[in-house]
Amino acid sequence: MRLDLIPSTEAAPADATPSLVRRLIPNPPVSRRTLVKGLVVSAIAATVVPFEWFLSRRAANAGPTSEWTASNCSDGYPGGYGEGYNNWWSDGRAVCFGGWRMGSYPCSGGFHFEGWRGYDDEGYTSSRVTTCSGRNAWRWTAYSTLYRCSDANTFVRWNDGDSYTGLTIAMCRV
Template sequence: MRHDLIPSLHDVPADAAPSMVRSMIPATPAARRTVLKGMAVAVATAALVPFDWVISRRAALAVGPTSEWTRTNCRDAYSGGYAEEPSNWGGGPKACFGGWRMGGYPCNSNKRHFEGFRGYHDEGYTSHRVTTCSNRNAWRWTVSGKVYRCSDASTRTVWNDGESYTDLTISVCKL
């Protein structure tokens, strides 16, 4: 094989038929480079956008406050004190105070109140952690030698019939 018989990139063979694709691209080399650059940017964007979605979702799931009152209770934050109340949402001990609903159901894998959406039977819950106990979101509680984290959130509950209610909810998460 002779190298001098290989046509150059810019020389058109005498018997070449025009390409339909080539006829749509302007003849100047700068225009071809612009099209190729655009294609490269599109491919890179298509490859990288899913990574951005994953990273931003992880960040969104961790946006709520995570500061914690580490004493055995939050009594100091309430001048009149308080008494523990029974769990009424997914079970759990009588360990926390306040909240329209409280219990083990709203605990996430980090042992804090979940953030985002969850559905259960005919109810949908959208929760966002809030600070209540001396500007903290959670506090520790000891019941019969077992330690729990009580974490606060504002939760909007929507039922299948469209009725909704928003109030403070508490997760009772065993540590």
């Protein structure tokens, strides 16, 4: 096989005859070569993008899980701080501090979940962050119960298209 006999993707061969499509549509909006290039690029993207999604979701599940065992992060925050209120979808008392939302809903394995979850008209994508002198979670005693409070940056998208990104806190019983 001679490589110089393979037709160019940029220009038609000198002895090329018009195709049936060219005879039926004398001035098509796009050339056949451009259409084939577009299909090839689309096929490559359709093959590669799911791998990228899979690998990025897999990497997101490797967040920190170390915890601060002193109550109220007192070394990281001298004097501690006051408790907030549970404002996720599950019931609960005032436990933990900080964050746009906090409560027991995002608990998974004793820490804030990572990855995607959905509830009602909201979808959440969370990624754990480090706080309290490089740790992700801290112990908190409230109402004679020991909790682990764990942080994550959470992206929320509602069904109407609105979205918000903020710090969320998981309040998990220990």
